[in-house]
Amino acid sequence: MLTRRILLLSASTILAVRGLPSSPARAQNLDQAAAFIAQTGTDIVTVVNGPGSVADKQKQLQAIIDRTVDVNEVARFCLGRFWRTASAEQQKEYQELFHRVLMINITGKIGEYQGVTIAVGRAQPREGGIVVASTVSRPGNPPSKVDWVVSTESGSPKIVDLIAEGTSLRLTQRSDYSAYLARNNNSVQVLIDALKQQASQPG
Amino acid sequence: MRRLSQPFPLLAAAVVLAAMQVGCASKPPADDPDAVSEYNQTNDPLEPTNRVFYAVNDGLDTVILRPLAVAYRYILPETVRSHTHNVLTNLSQPVTLFNDILQARSRRAGDSLMRLVVNSTVGVGGVFDVATGWGWPAHDSDAGMTLAMWGLPGGAYLFLPVLGPSSPRDATGFASDIALDPLTWVGNGEVVTALGWTRYSLTAIDTRAGLLDDLDKIKAQALDPYATIRSLYQQHRQSQIDDARSDDRTTVPAWFAQPRRP
Numbered sequence: 001m002l003t004r005r006i007l008l009l010s011a012s013t014i015l016a017v018r019g020l021p022s023s024p025a026r027a028q029n030l031d032q033a034a035a036f037i038a039q040t041g042t043d044i045v046t047v048v049n050g051p052g053s054v055a056d057k058q059k060q061l062q063a064i065i066d067r068t069v070d071v072n073e074v075a076r077f078c079l080g081r082f083w084r085t086a087s088a089e090q091q092k093e094y095q096e097l098f099h100r101v102l103m104i105n106i107t108g109k110i111g112e113y114q115g116v117t118i119a120v121g122r123a124q125p126r127e128g129g130i131v132v133a134s135t136v137s138r139p140g141n142p143p144s145k146v147d148w149v150v151s152t153e154s155g156s157p158k159i160v161d162l163i164a165e166g167t168s169l170r171l172t173q174r175s176d177y178s179a180y181l182a183r184n185n186n187s188v189q190v191l192i193d194a195l196k197q198q199a200s201q202p203g
Numbered sequence: 204m205r206r207l208s209q210p211f212p213l214l215a216a217a218v219v220l221a222a223m224q225v226g227c228a229s230k231p232p233a234d235d236p237d238a239v240s241e242y243n244q245t246n247d248p249l250e251p252t253n254r255v256f257y258a259v260n261d262g263l264d265t266v267i268l269r270p271l272a273v274a275y276r277y278i279l280p281e282t283v284r285s286h287t288h289n290v291l292t293n294l295s296q297p298v299t300l301f302n303d304i305l306q307a308r309s310r311r312a313g314d315s316l317m318r319l320v321v322n323s324t325v326g327v328g329g330v331f332d333v334a335t336g337w338g339w340p341a342h343d344s345d346a347g348m349t350l351a352m353w354g355l356p357g358g359a360y361l362f363l364p365v366l367g368p369s370s371p372r373d374a375t376g377f378a379s380d381i382a383l384d385p386l387t388w389v390g391n392g393e394v395v396t397a398l399g400w401t402r403y404s405l406t407a408i409d410t411r412a413g414l415l416d417d418l419d420k421i422k423a424q425a426l427d428p429y430a431t432i433r434s435l436y437q438q439h440r441q442s443q444i445d446d447a448r449s450d451d452r453t454t455v456p457a458w459f460a461q462p463r464r465p
Contacts, residue, residue, distance in 0.1 A: 166442020
């Protein structure tokens with residue numbers, strides 16, 4: 001555990017020294033992103049491991065996600081090239097459904113996260129945002145490497161992606177949708193209907 | 204055991220050839236650049252065939268492997284399962300070590316060597332993973348990654364019967380790992396053969412049990428589980444290769460300098 005953190009630290013130090021842009025403004029952005037993720041991590045851990053009923057916890061976790069994740073941007077990304085072919089109403093309906101399904105998928109398994117801890121590492125700039133490294137540990141599971149992609153485009157930092165053990169959640173979601181669309185005549189309406197189905201199921 | 208190592212490369216080759224003959228996904232028209240770029244990125248020209256094998260595997264998994272994995276997790280306490288996992292990991296440590304060496308990752312190789320020595324002795328034949336706590340953590344290393352670091356392109360996505368998601372490079376790597384494994388070549392006779400099969404079966408169940416929650420979640424939540432697994436597999440393999448490339452771990456003892464890769 002300790003070694004892994006040292007490893008992460010030393011890896012990011014090497015990268016930092018090796019001439020990645022380090023203007024003061026950028027460094028400030030990086031620090032801000034790392035602090036933002038550290039705070040978000042603490043909030044999540046507090047809710048998940050805290051007292052209260054499952055319903056309470058789900059509501060609190062939902063509030064954290066709404067506050068820290070740019071869900072609409074993630075939704076737009078996941079629709080990929082079909083975003084442009086969708087009508088304005090379809091875009092709106094899709095985003096709302098995406099939001100509902102995401103919440104069900106995340107908060108539905110809240111019991112499984114019991115005992116979770118998050119150790120936040122260093123932040124690094126990457127195409128499309130800042131990547132904050134972290135190690136997520138759950139009892140009975142090997143610790144896993146989770147990178148949080150933070151975008152500051154809207155002014156305040158927002159999470160736009162999670163990269164778990166090298167796999168990007170939004171990229172995976174986008175392949176899922178685009179494969180589904182390809183098998184359904186590229187019809188966004190069919191996808192929306194499928195999401196409706198998912199949104200109506202209890203987590 | 205020696206007899207066993209032969210069918211795997213043959214099987215892989217047969218599957219690749221069969222897949223090529225059965226069916227190919229039609230490439231989208233050139234006047235739709237978005238669709239073409241998606242087609243190239245997905246890298247799955249054999250998709251119709253792959254989906255057939257996916258369906259077959261999924262059926263086998265539902266009736267055989269998944270129930271075994273569920274039972275395994277239900278019957279045995281977590282400590283027993285984690286000790287079993289440790290033993291299996293330790294048995295495959297020589298293959299990890301050889302691949303670290305073939306990848307010219309000397310620090311990783313040093314860690315693998317120490318893991319093998321420490322866990323086989325102090326760790327009582329690998330039952331206890333003492334090495335991780337002593338500063339020699341486990342890492343992934345296999346012949347598929349080695350071939351990638353030697354510059355061999357991955358090739359198209361393959362979904363193989365029984366073995367699951369793969370590529371020509373990873374299928375070759377899988378066969379090479381069996382050939383690299385000293386246990387493939389040690390001894391013969393019925394007992395050795397039985398032990399070898401026990402190990403393969405246990406590895407399959409241990410791996411499947413480790414994926415139980417994730418795969419259940421994918422099947423419940425994904426609109427197209429096949430595409431989701433394809434994406435996860437491709438991303439995960441790439442990240443394992445990237446990790447091996449960029450790994451400049453500090454080690455105790457300080458193994459000699461290792462060449463940096465571009």
